[in-house]
Amino acid sequence: MARSDYDVVGIGNAIVDVLAKTDDAFLKGNRLAKDAMTLIDAERAHLLYTAMNPGIECSGGSAANTMVGVASLGGRAGYIGKVCADQLGEIFRHDIRAAGVTFATPAAKSGPPTARCLIFVTPDAHRTMQTYLGACVELGPDDVHERTIEAAEIVYLEGYLWDKPAAKEAFRKAMRIAHAAGRKVALTLSDPFCVDRHRAEFRELADQHVDILFANEAEIAALYQVKTFDAAVVELRAGKSNRIAALTRSAQGSVVVDNGQTYAVPAEKVERVIDTTGAGDLFAAGFLWALAQGRPLDMCGRIGGIAAAEVISHFGARPEIALKDLVKTKLG
């Protein structure tokens, strides 16, 4: 196999987050599904933004957060995603590049603006996300360059991509190229509602095509339509052999399921959980980076946990300190 240029290349929806505090009455009054990520159109986005409290903007996007995490760990990370040639697109591009991630996908010159996710933060620190995908619908197979995918140890795909037909084609193309080049394909199920939208296809992906599967308890239960975590693990074992599943369980840490083996990894200690957004994204970052370094699976889970613990100890879904140094301190 050729030498790799990247530890991980992520493909996902390139999104700028708009965060504002609100209360539960606002969620009810606007019929927002609490804690979920809901897709909205331009008109609804405009209406909701008009009603929203003053906000702050920061770059987001699930796979983009993960790639920033890989770079923060000292890994070689690349990203493929579509912004528009507008100010929010410039902000997205600046932030991900400034974090050390290679990002060369050309911006759409026309069409819908850069995607934004309106995030309503309630006093219980929960987040309700309303996403207008905007320019993300323009991401297509042409944005997936063969040489980039071939040059990555692992290609990491966001389940959210499945929400738009051209992005789904981009996803399938990346998977084909990676496998033809002998590379690994990782998928995150993204969100239980996303799993509900695409269950049959996600199950086929998880059980037949994907080499590394990320999910939390709600997502894996939604995938196999089972009620308990243990039942989900039984279903997982019946699927693709040689597939690693890394399952996150919040305060209970993570469970890594491999051929016949199961590793339970306790959660990292966190002084005070401030904001759980990005926990899954950063767990994936730590896990994938460690895997690309050839670390054993329980250590991959451990490093995923360290990265996740950092991101939930402050507001925002991207690390505030160099994860490389943090891992060194924690693991000696």
Added chain:
Amino acid sequence: MARSDYDVVGIGNAIVDVLAKTDDAFLKGNRLAKDAMTLIDAERAHLLYTAMNPGIECSGGSAANTMVGVASLGGRAGYIGKVCADQLGEIFRHDIRAAGVTFATPAAKSGPPTARCLIFVTPDAHRTMQTYLGACVELGPDDVHERTIEAAEIVYLEGYLWDKPAAKEAFRKAMRIAHAAGRKVALTLSDPFCVDRHRAEFRELADQHVDILFANEAEIAALYQVKTFDAAVVELRAGKSNRIAALTRSAQGSVVVDNGQTYAVPAEKVERVIDTTGAGDLFAAGFLWALAQGRPLDMCGRIGGIAAAEVISHFGARPEIALKDLVKTKLG
């Protein structure tokens, strides 16, 4: 005098802040004057932004922050300032309106983009500001509507406006209208470097035209080119009679100088100072709101101090809680 529609109308540079952490080596390497607000052109802004760490965006602008503070106190606030019809302009407009401030200045349809201030935060929590004024240069006398100014108890002007000729004309027009209508004119000196740029004119304004003057110790010393605070107060007394000067002294609280009277107001207690940005803006908000309610001057200083204490206890230059409630709690 006609009934007023506003307690205060502020006129200032409409700016979106871009904040990123950095270190002192970066400031030195890029020859940035630490703690100062420096004006930069589009090219320099592009270069600095490219070199800047990943950031977050939030609405700013000195007088805009003050008007948000007035609204948060339950006051009737209006704002005049120029954004471009672009995404950052929409963000600025959304945030100030969502905070309860009337803002109707039309966006520039073409020309430079909405202003941004690149804010470099060093580990000592100090901020170094590099401002690209962009669309602010388009603010002119036509944006100052006679009826709006006549309808405000106080018009509040930012010293920073003096940096651009058309904005300066807008400033002078607002002052003329306000005085002709028997209203009060307030001015903040903004920044010691801004005072250095416009000393002669600022001194004329302060000593002959302005009814309420805001300054911190560095600004008032720069205005009168004196070395001590007491010497500045002596100079102030020699100026316009019937002019109120509200001088902020950080941890030493504030001093209000009126015809022959001086009121020293101790600072509010703050658990932990997180970020001093916006302290002056919010002091002015509390002071002006209280003055418009007809409160005595020492109480105006006290309420200014309460508003300032809130804003320095967290990141960002706009209040995070309703100042109205906070003042009620503090004053009973």
